[in-house]
Amino acid sequence: MITNRNTQPTIKEIAKRLKIAPSTVSRALHDHPSISWVTTMRVQKLAQELNYEPNLSAISFKQRKSFNIGVLLPNLSEVFFSTALYGIEDMASTKKYNVLIGQSLDDPQREERILLSMKNSRVDGMIVSVGKNTINYDHFDLLQKCNIPIVFFDCIPERKDIHFTACNLQIGMLMAINKLVEKGITNIALINGPKQLVASKQRQQIYFQGLKKNNLPYDEKLIGFTDLSKKGNQQAMIDLLKLENRPTAIITFNDYLALDAIAIAKEQNLVINKDIFFISFANLPIWEYMDDRPMASIEQFPYKQGEQAAKILFSLIDSLQNDQPIMDYQQIIFESKLIATLQ
């Protein structure tokens, strides 16, 4: 049987014991200059003895700050996101903040529900990576109206008036195409994600630029699309392999798509990294265990993206706290990097 009234010491408790006012105790605990050395010491000593811990609920109520930030992202089982979360957590813990987590599972309704629930629990700010099916951004605007700053990362809405961190895929993609061309491979396809995604548009544009820089022809047929479901992935790959001039290299929207595409290629008895080559985005740690894997991945630095998104968020929170107007939108863009995954 376990029962015991929770009786954490409070400032009043300390004040009563030392026969001084609570306000004096409060100031002493904060090393306020107007409190004498002796009093400060007496207070701090007793606080230590009693294991005093300030009641964060009371403080957050009084200060109108919760010392929580919310993180909303599609899916923590994707290593990309769980890595980003490390970055956020690490930055938050240096600022003595806690992290509330919500997974949207790419479901816009769930996304909205989580967002509102975090708003109501008065998070001081949010870090968001938008789900791939989200088209309506009203609930994000709602949070802004409530003075809850939002910083997006990686999957960001296609708008100018937001704070975000993201990764510029350009260099990675160029290096990838260069690498293929060096090997004499010029028939390069792209399987892209849903057309409404910023990430998709970006990939397509950069893919196009990469071809151009290498003086390769642009063939619309070599661009496939998928909704990123397993079936969609497979179908897109099947369609590409049916082409008259079958591609010998395929750039895939992400690693999970690459897995499906590679599986289809193998079913059709193509030898990976001989008959056909793959280049993917992100960089699953699991690749090293697989024989048939992309020849390279474009690294997008999730830890840094998360960490810096949190940094931006805390600067916004501080500005709001000090009633400073936020003058412009903070946007950090990292450069991607091509990582060879073979050998």
Add this chain to the structure above:
Amino acid sequence: MITNRNTQPTIKEIAKRLKIAPSTVSRALHDHPSISWVTTMRVQKLAQELNYEPNLSAISFKQRKSFNIGVLLPNLSEVFFSTALYGIEDMASTKKYNVLIGQSLDDPQREERILLSMKNSRVDGMIVSVGKNTINYDHFDLLQKCNIPIVFFDCIPERKDIHFTACNLQIGMLMAINKLVEKGITNIALINGPKQLVASKQRQQIYFQGLKKNNLPYDEKLIGFTDLSKKGNQQAMIDLLKLENRPTAIITFNDYLALDAIAIAKEQNLVINKDIFFISFANLPIWEYMDDRPMASIEQFPYKQGEQAAKILFSLIDSLQNDQPIMDYQQIIFESKLIATLQ
């Protein structure tokens, strides 16, 4: 430029507008029977119009409840844990609770730091899966003393006086060994995790029972150990393969270990699922993409473990709230299941 004083409506605001007392508004919003129908309607209508949302900070301060639970686990990039988190999140959201997340990364100091930080932010309870290097449980006891209930899941301390959910590996392991024996494979090894882990002790014991039930001899040499680092995993496997009567089946502590072990086997030109068979715990979704994978995995139902751990936690929180003594330790044990991963 974005600036705008946050001015969420409060109960006092509503009271002033309707020229009634805040207490009346409060009661009306809760459909208190002593408030007349008309007043209740007037209040609720205005509340809706103003988009009133109760200030959870104020409520949590007053009620001495934060409506947050903390989740502390080793590593969200392991699918097992991120899946468990789903279960927790889903249960929490039905109870209007938020989830604070912390990853220990198997570092006892980080674990303790997160735990104390959650204590100070006054979580109403915690769900914990202990890191594999943790030997000291003092900080957990500390939380209990502060009346913050803890429910453990999966990686649980070896103690009787705790609440937990876990998975009984017995049936899964027996089925696994039976399956191997059916195939005529009797030289079955186990690569186990660190000896101090409950999970390791359990696996070893059940492995032993499984052999016994099948009248197989118990050979100590067939049990390898690893600290679960990549190097440790590889070495354990290399040692096993050096044995005179080389094992033809290997049960691995978890999927990540299986990955390393399989890689070593392949380096030594063994054909997986022909020369040598593997059985693993957990069930990485990624297996289906790999040619060389364990013939079966023992499923441990992370979603259910998380969900039920949360359910227990909320029942404990309720009991504490109502000053009911907690009479005994709630412990839910699920039955594992063997999942064939081939074909």
Add this chain to the structure above:
DNA sequence: GCAATTTATGCAACCGTTTGCACAATTTAC
């Protein structure tokens, strides 16, 4: 028609901490 009961509302304290202001005590200035 007056007391007893019911119904509906308001008052005020409280949760723990912070902070502007007042004020007493001490020191400094001239």
Add this chain to the structure above:
DNA sequence: GTAAATTGTGCAAACGGTTGCATAAATTGC
């Protein structure tokens, strides 16, 4: 030796919502 400045402390209000108790008004009982 008195005015001014400095130092150290306390008072009280505030943050937003809840709740026990008092009380006014309406209704019922006899």
